[in-house]
Amino acid sequence: MAGSDETGKTPRNRSRKIISLAALAGIFAGAVGVYVMERPSGNIVATTNPDDQCTLKTANAKAIDKAATGAVAAMRGADSPQSMGSLTFTGPDGKPVRLEDFKGKTLLVNLWATWCLPCREEMPALDALETKKGGDDFKVVTINIDTGDEAKPKAFLSEIGVKSLELYRDPSMGVFNDLKRKNLAFGLPVTMLVDKEGCQIAAMNGPAEWSGEDAARFIEAAKAL
Structure with a gap:
């Protein structure tokens, strides 16, 4: 079909399905609170430092909140931006990675799992965003939280035909649990915008259509912060 991606779906049809799944995920999360079981965290939750540079970025958060429109309107600017540099997971080579290792790049950080239906619909869009916008100043970091090894x-x-996204993993679910304690994660998928200094500027729960023009404009606004 003309205009379809590797999954065989057009961006418009995928966007409609993502919107439906986002609504369903919201209802489900609201009904049961959290639908991911908490496991012992492998991450250290840093205490809030009043002098932390991130707490001074509320104006940036408000600006990016206004930039989130259309298909990515669910991405909300942080009331109190927090440092995410200490979040730890494993890289494609199996070695430990900290989010601060990406300092200097604007990041779209997404947590997902193979059993998460909205994630299945969202991943091709995230892959398309990385293909279009990924580079020296921006990266999509998708962190899988399935337990077990990397085979699944x-x-x-x-x-699903993902080609540009690297496989980052946290089978301990420590990253999810840390974000849960920070009131940023209520289910899957969960997505954060992290600025060049490792500060969480915006976040959302549920999927979005990241391959379209709304997302492209949002990322350009984020890179300009």
């Missing part, structure tokens, strides 16, 4: 998430990404 690797097969999942291959199945």
